[in-house]
Amino acid sequence: MATQLAPVGERKAFKALQTHFQQIGGKHLRELFAEDPARGDRFTAETGGIFLDYSKNRITDETLKLLLQLAEESGLREKIEAMFRGDKINITENRAVLHVALRAPKGESIVLDGEDVVPAVHEVLDKMSAFADRVRSGEWKGHTGKKIRNVVNIGIGGSDLGPVMAYEALKFYSQRDLTFRFVSNVDGTDFAEAVEDLDAEETLFLVASKTFTTLETMTNAHTARDWALAKLGDEKAVAKHFVAISTNAKEVAKFGIDTANMFGFWDWVGGRYSMDSAIGLSTMLAIGPDNFRAMLAGFHEMDVHFRTTPFEKNLPVLLGLLTIWYTDFFDAQTVAILPYEQYLKRFPAYLQQLTMESNGKHVTLDGELVDTLTGPIYWGEPGTNGQHSFYQLIHQGTRLIPCDFIGFYKTLNPLGRHHDMLMANVFAQAEALAFGKTAEQVKAEGTPDWLVPHRVFEGNRPSNTILADKLTPAVLGKLVALYEHAVLTQGAIWNIDSFDQWGVELGKVLAQKIIGELESETEPKLAHDTSTTNLIQRYRKNK
Numbered sequence: 001m002a003t004q005l006a007p008v009g010e011r012k013a014f015k016a017l018q019t020h021f022q023q024i025g026g027k028h029l030r031e032l033f034a035e036d037p038a039r040g041d042r043f044t045a046e047t048g049g050i051f052l053d054y055s056k057n058r059i060t061d062e063t064l065k066l067l068l069q070l071a072e073e074s075g076l077r078e079k080i081e082a083m084f085r086g087d088k089i090n091i092t093e094n095r096a097v098l099h100v101a102l103r104a105p106k107g108e109s110i111v112l113d114g115e116d117v118v119p120a121v122h123e124v125l126d127k128m129s130a131f132a133d134r135v136r137s138g139e140w141k142g143h144t145g146k147k148i149r150n151v152v153n154i155g156i157g158g159s160d161l162g163p164v165m166a167y168e169a170l171k172f173y174s175q176r177d178l179t180f181r182f183v184s185n186v187d188g189t190d191f192a193e194a195v196e197d198l199d200a201e202e203t204l205f206l207v208a209s210k211t212f213t214t215l216e217t218m219t220n221a222h223t224a225r226d227w228a229l230a231k232l233g234d235e236k237a238v239a240k241h242f243v244a245i246s247t248n249a250k251e252v253a254k255f256g257i258d259t260a261n262m263f264g265f266w267d268w269v270g271g272r273y274s275m276d277s278a279i280g281l282s283t284m285l286a287i288g289p290d291n292f293r294a295m296l297a298g299f300h301e302m303d304v305h306f307r308t309t310p311f312e313k314n315l316p317v318l319l320g321l322l323t324i325w326y327t328d329f330f331d332a333q334t335v336a337i338l339p340y341e342q343y344l345k346r347f348p349a350y351l352q353q354l355t356m357e358s359n360g361k362h363v364t365l366d367g368e369l370v371d372t373l374t375g376p377i378y379w380g381e382p383g384t385n386g387q388h389s390f391y392q393l394i395h396q397g398t399r400l401i402p403c404d405f406i407g408f409y410k411t412l413n414p415l416g417r418h419h420d421m422l423m424a425n426v427f428a429q430a431e432a433l434a435f436g437k438t439a440e441q442v443k444a445e446g447t448p449d450w451l452v453p454h455r456v457f458e459g460n461r462p463s464n465t466i467l468a469d470k471l472t473p474a475v476l477g478k479l480v481a482l483y484e485h486a487v488l489t490q491g492a493i494w495n496i497d498s499f500d501q502w503g504v505e506l507g508k509v510l511a512q513k514i515i516g517e518l519e520s521e522t523e524p525k526l527a528h529d530t531s532t533t534n535l536i537q538r539y540r541k542n543k
């Protein structure tokens with residue numbers, strides 16, 4: 001199915017950007033601000049209380065104009081509409097991409113294959129809410145009649161990273177007499193440590209898996225069942241202590257969970273786009289149905305903004321285009337996500353799957369090799385901790401690392417001067433990265449000549465600063481949707497499938513084969529390369 005899109009490098013706007021890059025790529029942010037002092041007022045955009053200052057990027061009005069032209073020429077508008085309309089834009093899996101339907105308000109309609117999907121979304125939400133209310137109030141009892149005090153989410157990838165991130169991000173709003181744990185790794189230590197101090201009689205397991213066939217999750221779920229039944233004794237206990245979140249009712253029933261205790265979603269929700277589906281049940285149990293719905297409303301607000309706002313004022317589009325600029329013209333390899341909000345400590349890890357599983361692709365939708373770099377590496381840590389760890393390299397290393405700073409006007413935990421100090425660091429870091437410190441400035445401070453080069457800050461390191469009032473469920477929804485749509489923006493330009501993940505398959509298949517070889521009672525016939533064969537043999541000998 002040809003997309004009719006020329007390779008990125010052959011598009012008119014891209015070629016114009018290449019010429020433009022020759023002219024301004026080497027310009028320093030000091031010069032850009034000197035020539036255009038008002039850029040700090042102009043290169044900003046805001047929606048629903050999310051403010052983006054992108055003036056400290058190595059761009060001019062012309063850069064922006066050409067990037068916006070590239071978006072138009074690449075069919076971004078049509079791509080956005082196609083997603084919202086429910087077209088099967090996940091071409092390699094022949095699926096619609098409708099995470100936006102998960103937060104569509106009641107009464108809105110999104111028709112897929114002749115059926116409006118929004119009522120089903122609200123049915124599941126209502127079922128989740130009723131269940132959450134029962135658990136939170138203590139009405140839902142375990143097999144021996146005790147209240148549930150512990151919730152353990154078992155899932156991996158999108159069935160873990162979103163729930164963990166949202167739980168941590170919204171802990172301030174959580175019901176504190178409920179303990180939450182998240183088990184993802186097939187490493188038994190993850191499960192063992194998670195339940196070490198828990199009482200099975202008071203523990204509810206949420207088995208979260210879109211497919212309900214994922215090796216790690218099913219292994220952990222079976223171990224959890226054995227652990228629970230060892231204490232509770234009776235198969236019937238499963239009904240009170242296990243619920244499933246999945247699209248696969250057949251496998252859920254096979255596992256022994258009553259499908260009445262299953263919260264469904266659909267194949268048009270990608271794993272990494274699912275934290276606002278039933279996969280978010282742990283989030284709802286923690287913060288309650290009203291807060292969860294407030295989060296969905298936040299997501300929806302950003303969806304409407306993305307769909308309706310002209311590109312030059314559209315936050316996800318701007319964020320996406322800036323990443324294209326650094327990736328494809330400056331050859332930047334990474335993007336650093338630097339939240340100055342302790343509650344967002346898992347946000348960078350969450351964004352890693354969202355961005356890298358989505359845009360880590362090497363062929364276009366037409367199956368041709370892409371002719372530019374695609375998805376960069378996303379990484380990061382909360383400020384100010386990162387400052388005392390890896391910022392040295394961002395400031396003075398040899399790589400260009402565009403940074404996203406995320407900060408809030410208000411803290412949820414006001415403590416003396418802490419918040420002003422925290423936020424002073426956001427502004428100082430972005431300023432230092434952009435403007436640096438020249439040799440003249442260093443010398444003028446009386447630094448001996450030999451030390452001057454070491455103390456020079458080249459500057460010209462670009463960053464975005466994203467500010468919001470305070471971290472609420474709605475604001476979290478807006479932030480996640482902002483990055484989701486920035487991912488689509490990038491994918492549209494690279495003309496790749498941002499919604500499949502074939503790259504995770506090969507390792508999974510090989511591991512299945514090797515498991516048998518590691519566990520075989522008799523010496524297995526190994527048909528690997530010499531390195532893999534030796535490693536397997538060494539493991540077998542020493543395990």
Ligand SMILES: O=P(O)(O)OC[C@H]1O[C@](O)(CO)[C@@H](O)[C@@H]1O
Binds near residue numbers: 159212
């Ligand atoms: O929810 P499931 O089906 O267990 O899948 C978990 C994760 O595995 C992947 O398919 C691949 O790692 C992710 O896309 C997904 O989020």
